[in-house]
Amino acid sequence: MSRSALEVADIFRSHGPAWRKAHAGHVSLDQLKVMSAIERCRTAALGGHVARCADCAYTTIAYNSCRNRHCPKCQGAAAKEWLADREADLLPVPYYHVVFTLPVAIADIAYQNKAALYDLLFKVSAETMLTIAADPKHLGARIGITSVLHSWGSALTHHPHVHMIVPGGGIAPDGQRWVSCRPGFFLSVRVLSRLFRRLFLEKLVAAHQAGRLSFFGDHAYLAEAQSFAAYLAPLRKAEWVVYAKRPFGGPQAVLAYLSRYTHRVAIANSRLIACDQQGVTFKWKDYRVEGRNRYKRMTLATDEFIRRFLIHVLPKGLHRIRHYGLFAKGACAANIARARELLAAATPEAEPSTAAIDPGKPTCPCCGGHMIIIEVFEAGCTPRHRPTAPTNRFRIDTS
Structure with missing residues (x-):
């Protein structure tokens, strides 16, 4: 895949210095580090290596990646490596x-309390799924969950939500059989929504009381208890959005x-049009x-x-991918x-994954030979x- 004509790094390099000066004192150290990492990613600032084809002598320079988890260029490769490790864990269901x-209203609170509220979102959504799935009236089984946190909407607004990938069934409480869900239906989103709302508000109030x-x-x-209670009151009756898509193929x-x-x-570099x-x-x-009319263009002031x-x-130390139930770390292998x-x-036999990239054996883009x-x-x-001129540069971008 060819390099994007415009990248987030380009915007940061050209407008970042002025932006940082204008917002001095209002930008966190973590945000400054992310900007610096993205600006320096795959440039001479991070060093790199020169590789030459053993057959045709094609020569290329590869600059080191920043490996920051917010970098659009680095996360594509990180995703492929992660997937290679997960491939053998898939169940035939x-x-x-x-x-x-x-x-x-809760997202507004989360904006000022990201570490606490994002963690709460993870834990409460997982507890909701595990509780309803374990209920004999619904599934009556222990299930496995892979959760991924996204904090954005498509327009880069603050929109925290968790995506879960869940096998359609689980292990019975006695561990003696696999319990499959009904074809095309996993769990009632209405029931999930009600429990999610109740548990989240309970734990949110507890967090407030604990300071x-x-x-x-x-x-x-x-910050005042009565005001906080009044703020949450309408949310106890509102519908909280829990959405379930069709099963995968x-x-x-x-x-x-x-x-x-x-x-x-x-945002991926591939979504950028102009600056x-x-x-x-x-x-x-x-x-x-x-339909097709949902795909649009938006222009924002650079700042x-x-x-x-x-x-x-994300707050430092906060894991954005988590596993629960059968997939919880430690017991995952035995449960699978x-x-x-x-x-x-x-x-599955241990075979080289087609999704993985083997950085130890790069091939020449000209003749397919081994790069040294x-x-x-x-x-x-x-x-x-x-x-070697002309230089062909490649990038892996996130979607």
Whole structure:
């Protein structure tokens, strides 16, 4: 895939210095680090190596990646590596996609309490799924969940929600059989929504009473208990959005879906159209509209584009991909082996994944020959060897 004509890195390099100066004192250290990493990614500032084809002598320079989890260029490769590890864990059953979304009023609180509220969103949505699935009136089984946090809408607005990928069934409480869900139906979204609402509000109030929430600006009054209770009162009767999509077509469809969601960042370079005097123009999807008309263009002032991108920088140490139930770390391998046994499915043979990239064996883009590293250069240094002209550059982007 050819390099995008415009990248987030280009916008940061050209407008970042002025933006940082204008907003000095109002930008977090984590946000500054993300900007710096994206600006330096795959440039001489991070160093790299020179590789030459053993057959045709084609020579190319590869600069090091920043590996920041918010970088549009780095996350495509990270997703493929992650998928290669997950491929053997897939079960031969239908998989479902369930989305838990926070109401706008709660999202406003989450904006000022990202670490606490994002963690709560993960835990409460998982508890909701595990509780309803374990109920004999619904499924009566222990299920496995892979959850992915997204904090953005298509227009880069703050819209925290969790995407879940769930096998269509689970292991019975006695561990002796696999319990499949009804064809085309996993769990009632209405029941999930009600329990999600109740559990989240209970734990949110507990967090407030424990003094673990902070409020600023227009929300400063919520620090007072009675005001907070009054703020939450309408939410106890409102409908909270829990959405379940149709089951996937098969294991490969699950992998294809995961590759688009697990390591996605707020906006991909491929969605950028232009950066000029009018601002930054990009493609976005209006989910309120059906059909082809939902795909639109939006132009934001450059300062506003940078601000919106940076509000999705995650708190340090917060994991955006988590596993629950049968897939919880530690017992995952044993649970999957037991599920395969109950499903009478053979364990996949250890074969090289077609989704994985083997960085140790790059091939020549000209003749397919083996590329050999002939020089490694440090950050900020210029390589002694020059690339073969014209240089073909490749990038892996997130969607």
